[in-house]
Amino acid sequence: xxxxxxxxxxxxxxxxxxxxxxxxxxxxxxxxxxxxxxxxxxxxxxxxxxxxxxxxxxxxxxxxxxxxxxxxxxxxxxxxxxxxxxxxxxxxxxxxxxxxxxxxxxxxxxxxxxxxxxxxxxxxxxxxxxxxxxxxxxxxxxxxxxxxxxxxxxxxxxxxxxxxxxxxxxxxxxxxxxxxxxxxxxxxxxxxxxxxxxxxxxxxxxxxxxxxxxxxxxxxxxxxxxxxxxxxxxxxxxxxxxxxxxxxxxxxxxxxxxxxxxxxxxxxxxxxxxxxxxxxxxxxxxxxxxxxxxxxxxxxxxxxxxxxxxxxxxxxxxxxxxxxxxxxxxxxxxxxxxxxxxxxxxxxxxxxxxxxxxxxxxxxxxxxxxxxxxxxxxxxxxxxxxxxxxxxxxxxxxxxxxxxxxxxxxxxxxxxxxxxxxxxxxxxxx
Numbered sequence: 483x484x485x486x487x488x489x490x491x492x493x494x495x496x497x498x499x500x501x502x503x504x505x506x507x508x509x510x511x512x513x514x515x516x517x518x519x520x521x522x523x524x525x526x527x528x529x530x531x532x533x534x535x536x537x538x539x540x541x542x543x544x545x546x547x548x549x550x551x552x553x554x555x556x557x558x559x560x561x562x563x564x565x566x567x568x569x570x571x572x573x574x575x576x577x578x579x580x581x582x583x584x585x586x587x588x589x590x591x592x593x594x595x596x597x598x599x600x601x602x603x604x605x606x607x608x609x610x611x612x613x614x615x616x617x618x619x620x621x622x623x624x625x626x627x628x629x630x631x632x633x634x635x636x637x638x639x640x641x642x643x644x645x646x647x648x649x650x651x652x653x654x655x656x657x658x659x660x661x662x663x664x665x666x667x668x669x670x671x672x673x674x675x676x677x678x679x680x681x682x683x684x685x686x687x688x689x690x691x692x693x694x695x696x697x698x699x700x701x702x703x704x705x706x707x708x709x710x711x712x713x714x715x716x717x718x719x720x721x722x723x724x725x726x727x728x729x730x731x732x733x734x735x736x737x738x739x740x741x742x743x744x745x746x747x748x749x750x751x752x753x754x755x756x757x758x759x760x761x762x763x764x765x766x767x768x769x770x771x772x773x774x775x776x777x778x779x780x781x782x783x784x785x786x787x788x789x790x791x792x793x794x795x796x797x798x799x800x801x802x803x804x805x806x807x808x809x810x811x812x813x814x815x816x817x818x819x820x821x822x823x824x825x826x827x828x829x830x831x832x833x834x835x836x837x838x839x840x841x842x843x844x845x846x847x848x849x850x851x852x853x854x855x856x857x858x859x860x861x862x863x864x865x866x867x868x869x870x871x872x873x874x875x876x877x878x879x880x881x882x883x884x885x886x887x888x889x890x891x892x893x894x895x896x897x898x899x900x901x902x903x904x905x906x907x908x909x910x911x912x
Contacts, residue, residue: 603715621708639671697719808876
């Protein structure tokens with residue numbers, strides 16, 4: 483198409499030069515060919531304005547040609563060429579700025595911080611937990627993350643609403659409204675509340691915590707030590723990612739939540755509050771503070787991407803569909819061999835890795851399939867090497883996934899097929 487149009491343009495120009503009246507007809511009526519060259523001409527009447535001719539031709543072909551050329555240029559542009567063009571444009575802009583032809587207003591870090599403090603903190607509210615005597619037994623923070631009609635949804639920590647009989651949402655104005663607990667998840671320490679309001683309340687924007695880089699500046703917003711310090715804003719940086727803790731006090735680090743480590747000062751009332759980036763997006767839900775004479779300034783937050791997925795499950799199902807449980811109580815042969823020896827449990831020669839099963843959790847994923855005394859060698863596509871590696875790799879599985887489990891039982895290796903992963907069963911110690 484482009485070639486035809488270019489040839490057409492050249493033909494028009496050529497005809498113009500030789501006086502073709504196909505495009506420039508004379509005013510004669512005799513029917514015989516008339517040429518600009520066969521009659522006397524003056525500069526004012528007969529000379530062709532070539533710039534105008536070319537302009538007219540370009541005008542005819544421009545609309546058809548532009549889109550096609552643009553698409554082909556973009557398609558043929560390599561990453562290297564794009565970067566070169568980008569750098570050239572950037573250099574030109576810098577020159578224009580230096581020359582004073584373009585004025586630029588710098589957005590400073592302070593401007594960004596004040597923007598978050600001004601515009602975003604109102605999505606962080608207070609959560610009051612009442613006991614059976616209608617007395618507040620704990621307060622924490624929460625984040626409004628969703629709004630449908632007059633219903634607002636709040637994510638907070640599970641331990642903030644623990645053992646409560648009723649709940650209230652507290653606003654910066656000091657007013658409160660009743661809230662309904664939709665569900666919670668102990669493993670991730672998350673809970674969802676809803677409340678009704680006709681007010682136009684601030685709803686948080688949830689950011690992509692998976693791409694959060696170490697060193698990124700963050701702001702923690704919450705109510706440290708109660709509502710007297712409502713929506714306090716503190717600043718820090720992301721110190722690390724994928725930090726693991728024994729959040730449910732069972733003596734084993736929980737690897738299903740890779741916490742964000744930061745050094746923004748937080749205290750107990752910050753639990754359930756937001757960790758913002760400077761774009762005003764929630765990238766984490768503050769959950770725990772480690773402070774001692776040896777370790778200071780270490781705060782931790784649940785990644786916002788995981789928190790949103792868990793909370794959306796709780797909205798729909800009343801529980802988390804993100805983190806399954808296997809349902810075995812065991813010793814890791816690789817790290818607990820001495821414990822097994824002290825218990826008088828003999829591990830067969832040649833088996834150096836696996837989980838020796840002591841008990842099966844009732845109604846769990848493997849109830850009626852794996853037996854006490856089994857040595858679990860593989861779970862899904864994970865070959866058991868040690869507890870840490872298994873916990874990290876197992877986090878890719880979700881409730882409802884179908885897996886096989888390989889166990890060593892009575893001198894034989896057995897594959898238990900088509901086991902559906904169920905939510906982690908919470909064991910109640912009586």
